[in-house]
Amino acid sequence: MSLFNTKYDVIVVGGGHAGSEAAAASANLGAHTLLITMNLQNIAQMSCNPAMGGIAKGQIVREIDALGGYSAIVTDKTAIQFKMLNKSKGPAMWSPRAQSDRMEFAACWRTMLEQTENLDFYQDSVNGLVFEGNKITGVKTALGLTISAKTVIVTAGTFLNGQIHIGEKTFGGGRAGEGSSTGITEDLVQMGFESGRMKTGTPPRVDSRSLDYSKMTEQPGDQNPEKFSYLHTTTALKKQRSCYLTYTNPKVHELLREGFERSPMFNGRIQSTGPRYCPSVEDKINRFSEKERHQIFVEPEGWETVEIYVNGFSTSLPEDIQDKAIRAIDGFENVKFLRYGYAIEYDYFPPTQLKHNLETKLVSNLFFAGQINGTTGYEEAAAQGLMAGINAALKTQNKEAFILKRNEVYIGVLIDDLITKGTEEPYRMFTSRAEYRTLLRQDNADIRLTKKSFDIGLARQERLDRVSTKIKKTESFIDFLKNLSVTKEEINPILEEKNLAVITQSMKVYKIASRPQLKFKDLEDIDSIQQYIQNNNIDSEIIEQVEIHLKYSGYIKKEKSNADKLNRLENVPIPATFNYEKVKSLSYEAREKLSKIQPTSISQASRISGVSPSDISVLLVYMGR
Incomplete structure (x- = not known):
């Protein structure tokens, strides 16, 4: 079957964590799906740290699994260490986390996708979107192909007009060693979408053979490790690899400060917002100057490789500064770099432009998932990809959208926060974001969600x-x-x-x-x-x-x-055609925010910043309540 004369049900643009879950979900729901990615060797690559889960993120992975996604299964098959975090606290805080073998993780994902029926693959860069009026009908690729589709899911990660920064050096790229993607942002802006820029970063990778582990504290996995998936999946954890803990010190901070004037973060070349809860090491010593040390987690990238991920040392400082400063950390005196840390700027689209099914409000049949929506993290991306894949497939089958509420699932909290509140910095999930976290535990995700997924045809x-x-x-x-x-x-x-x-x-x-x-x-x-x-x-x-x-x-x-x-309150709907400008008893700010976000229920309206309880009372009167 030729790409030239095939009209796919769903085209997924991008093969990261969001794209992989989106492609699997739509194909498993019976939609004829095409996954287009710039490099088939890098499907579901762990671009940053080689781990899945953590506080609140582990709950999301369990939810993805309960809904029929692949992330938990792949994590179990490729894990090199497992920990249940926060066991000393109540069960709402227990959060599973696993280190994975980075290369095996990507290989396992690709194998599972290749074994998924209804799913095709194509290696190329998408540099344009095809519209008919306010409806998307396909994509254009760098090789000049136009491929038709009923729906399109854009999961472009950090590749949209990506710019990599290391010290004074700046060059285009979506990830180390890979080019950026151009054209999609420009097409969307021309259609009336609002775009912005965000920043993220990654630490250096170093050679484990050059480290002195005797100066560090060993961090072993749990004695009786669990799994992520609720299924009887195999796990690699007959043995485990330890991580190690060490610290920065005043000497390290002094050496880092020497490079501040050459840092793209401080000299003005990077003006976009980075992740508040995963700051660069230079940002940490600048913001928390009273602290004499910060934790550095030394994380292996796999069973056999010597590559080490230096968690806690994310930086875009010049190479010579990185080199000098890291050698002042205990255990790193003779370190050999495999790759220097860098920052990356990329385009995103404020997610208030989306509906709860992750379809855009401006263009029908177009869905966004992952970092394009302003999030950070594999787990947040995978969750959005799963939901976008489900809803794109359901849309092609003329079925009702699949939407999860805040009190049902962390994924519902994530999406509702994005759609209702938007974000001006990379959004990361925390347990504190969920009002009902005692209900949304990692242990009961299958009880909460499997029947819902089975009813739409995804869970088996x-x-x-x-x-x-x-x-x-x-x-x-x-x-x-x-x-x-x-x-x-x-x-x-x-x-x-x-x-x-x-x-x-x-x-x-x-x-x-x-x-x-x-x-x-x-x-x-x-x-x-x-x-x-x-x-x-x-x-x-x-x-x-x-x-x-x-x-x-x-x-x-x-x-x-x-x-x-x-x-x-969720059951009190607001008509899509409701004109807030006519309700003069609403505050000016409420009218402005409500008109922009177009909430679908009174409950969603109550969560919009700037909408007061008195505004909600007014709306309830207008809704006949």
Whole structure:
């Protein structure tokens, strides 16, 4: 089948994390999909650190998996270390994180995509978009091809008019060793889109053989590592590779300051906004001048390679400054560079120009996902790609859009924040952004989302069966514990060992287990509980669900009640044709913001900066409430 006479259902522009998830989702929903990328060797490349997950990001990866995406499966197959972060805190804060083998990660992604039906590939650069009125109909490539499509998803990452900065040097590029992409921004601006510039950066890569690890602190993985995917995927973690921790010091800071006048960040050549929560090392010592040291995480890039990612030392300073300063860090005295750190500026499009399904408001059938929307991070990009891929495919099938709410999923928080509030700096997900984070835990993403994904045709029967079994076993075990009484002879020795108040008469296990100082494993030796676990094949995943319920059911119930209140406002729609200018009792700022963002519900309107509670009251009156 020739590219010249094929009209695809979905064309995905860009093969990064957003593009890969988008292509997989649309193809798995039955849409004939074409993935166009500048280099097929770099599909889903980990351009920055070789890790997936982390605080809030790990929750997103679990959600992608529950919805039928590939990121978690690939991470499990290529992991070299796994950690569950924040285990000392409540379960809303537990966040899985894995180091991956960077080369294996990209190779595994490509293999999975090549095994996906309905998905074609083409290596070329897209340098133009084809429109008919306010509707997109295809793309133009650098080789001069025009390829037709019903829908197009742009996931261009940092490649749109990308500029790389190292000290005084500036050159075009979307990533080290790769050219930038031109033409798309210009076509979109001509159609009336607003664009902006953002910045991100990456640390040097160095040779592990030149480092002295005896001067660093070893950071091993978990003793009993978990996985990301809820499926029975294979994991590479029969062994693990350690990371290491060291620190900058006043000497390092002094050497870095010597290069500030030559830094593109400080001499005015970079004027765009960088990520607040992942700043460059020069930005850190400038903003936090009172600090004498900053953490440096020494992260291996794979099982066999000597390449090391110097996490915490992101920089665009000149090469000679990078070289001198890094050698003053303990363990780096004889370091050999494989690649210097650099900053990159690129175009993005303020995401208030999108609908909740990630389709643009100005042009129908055109979707944006990833860094083009002002986000940073593999996980945020992959989540948007998945949702854009789903919605593009559904659009070609004349089906209703698939939209997830803030109280259902971190992905819903991410997209709603972007669409409703916009962003003027690279957006990164945090647990604090989610109002209902006790509900949106990493352990229950499958319970929250698998049925929704199955209903639209993405999640397979295997996933639904697995989560159905999990729910049934969890509920049955909780009921068992609610009805099980233990004698003081059975439980008091356990309580005494924990220095807890003993009981004087038989009591329900459910009540005793709610004590915060007790862990469920403390109760597993009670004969009746042990027998139930063995007879019903209860695994650690079920036990974790039960323990969270025992300890946090009050908090969970309260958050569900609050979420229900939000849903009542979500169910008050605002017509797309509503004219805010006619509502003179709205504040001027509210009329301006509401007219620009065009919220679809009262709840969304209430989250727009500049829209006050009194403005919402006015709107409720107009909506007949």
